[in-house]
Amino acid sequence: MQFQLTEEHLMIQKAARDFAQNECLPGVIERDEHQKFPREQILKLAELGFMGMMVSPDYGGAGMDTISYVLAMEEVSKIDASVSVSMSVNNSLVCWGLEKFGSEEQKQKYLVPLAQGRKNGELYIGAFLLSEPEAGSDATSQRTVAEEKDDHYVLNGIKNWITNGNSASVYLVMAQSDIAKGSKGINVFIVEKDSPGVTVGAKENKLGIRGSDTHSITFTDVKVPKENRIGGDGFGFAFAMKTLAGGRIGIASQALGIASGAYELALKYSKERKAFGKEIMHHQAIQFKLADMATRIECARLLCLKAAWEKDQHLDYTLSSSMAKVFSSETAMWVATEAVQVHGGYGYVKEYHVERLMRDAKITQIYEGTSEVQRIVISRSILK
Ligand code: CAA
Numbered sequence: 001m002q003f004q005l006t007e008e009h010l011m012i013q014k015a016a017r018d019f020a021q022n023e024c025l026p027g028v029i030e031r032d033e034h035q036k037f038p039r040e041q042i043l044k045l046a047e048l049g050f051m052g053m054m055v056s057p058d059y060g061g062a063g064m065d066t067i068s069y070v071l072a073m074e075e076v077s078k079i080d081a082s083v084s085v086s087m088s089v090n091n092s093l094v095c096w097g098l099e100k101f102g103s104e105e106q107k108q109k110y111l112v113p114l115a116q117g118r119k120n121g122e123l124y125i126g127a128f129l130l131s132e133p134e135a136g137s138d139a140t141s142q143r144t145v146a147e148e149k150d151d152h153y154v155l156n157g158i159k160n161w162i163t164n165g166n167s168a169s170v171y172l173v174m175a176q177s178d179i180a181k182g183s184k185g186i187n188v189f190i191v192e193k194d195s196p197g198v199t200v201g202a203k204e205n206k207l208g209i210r211g212s213d214t215h216s217i218t219f220t221d222v223k224v225p226k227e228n229r230i231g232g233d234g235f236g237f238a239f240a241m242k243t244l245a246g247g248r249i250g251i252a253s254q255a256l257g258i259a260s261g262a263y264e265l266a267l268k269y270s271k272e273r274k275a276f277g278k279e280i281m282h283h284q285a286i287q288f289k290l291a292d293m294a295t296r297i298e299c300a301r302l303l304c305l306k307a308a309w310e311k312d313q314h315l316d317y318t319l320s321s322s323m324a325k326v327f328s329s330e331t332a333m334w335v336a337t338e339a340v341q342v343h344g345g346y347g348y349v350k351e352y353h354v355e356r357l358m359r360d361a362k363i364t365q366i367y368e369g370t371s372e373v374q375r376i377v378i379s380r381s382i383l384k
Helices: 007-024 028-034 039-047 066-079 081-101 104-116 179-185 236-272 284-312 318-348 354-364 371-383
Strands: 126-129 145-149 152-163 170-176 186-192 198-200 214-225
Touching (some): 007 039, 007 066, 028 354, 066 081, 066 236, 066 284, 081 126, 081 152, 081 170, 081 236, 081 354, 126 152, 152 170, 152 186, 170 214, 179 186, 186 214, 236 318, 236 354, 284 318, 318 354, 318 371
Parallel strands (some): 126 170
Antiparallel strands (some): 145 152, 152 214, 198 214
């Protein structure tokens, strides 16, 4: 067993850390306050090759492994989870699914610019449209329909909670083509955002990841060419589940980053702040908090890296990615809350960053499968 990162991993980790410090930290409080989408930061992330990290260079990607992705996600998420959620969705939910299951034409047309994160110098990213107003965790209960007609499908319905909803150029849309077949009647389509009949709803005003653009998307008689269906008829639900298994490694790493960012701030503050005649790090009440934070973060990191390693080894990583996601996201919420507590009153105001990390942590327990959904996946796996 090897617990050491390679030279290349360390270089990627450092590049992500420098990027987060130099490009994401300036203005992070204002972007959160004003819900400003971090377009410039994501364009710079694309220049580093971090929007298509695991995609083969043959399709415009950086050809890195999943371990590198976990390391980079952690570093970016320490500073700005609104940036890293776009990075995670584009890498895991959009590029991975297209590279694995898309046709050669689909890859040339869509994957190449998506993996580069740019087209003609402009931001070019994707979004994953599974959730609906009445189908979140219960994802097979889709009501968006894709009716087959001649050489195309016609889409009608509403998707919501869509990350990159307004900034994406390309949507991967799950829709029901034969309701009688249940999950086997669901298809997945590549839909260009500027197709006639696509309407982007207002930006959601959220508790956390406020820079990230979350929207509902409405489809009204949207014509989608048949060649834009990914995989065979009825493959859409399996596509969503397989893709989400990798997505959960991304969100677990995001949660890990939020936790380690909050911990590092608490550690620093505990060395500076004095109370009862000494730095608060000399009080056992604080020492035990720091010890528990560091221990839980290390557990989360090991789970994330194990899931990534399994994916790189082409093993089944469904169980480990769900374990990583539920543990890391619960760790993020706990650590960020404790980090606010270590800061006392200062933790409750924006300048010290930990209150934002606490707000950002919450969503990691909800999106890409709630903690309860992860426990369904885990228990089914261990009981089968
Ligand atoms: N590969 C192939 N087939 C699969 C599969 C996989 N990985 N996983 C499931 N299936 C098949 C099953 O075998 C089953 O087939 P049969 O009916 O023939 O047996 C079928 O699909 C239905 O599967 P389940 O019976 O397991 O379905 P379920 O209704 O019990 O639901 C669930 C399971 C785990 C709860 C699933 O619905 C789920 O993961 N829900 C959460 C959805 C989710 O994560 N949403 C996040 C939205 S995306 C997002 O947040 C992105 C963002 O913008 C940040």
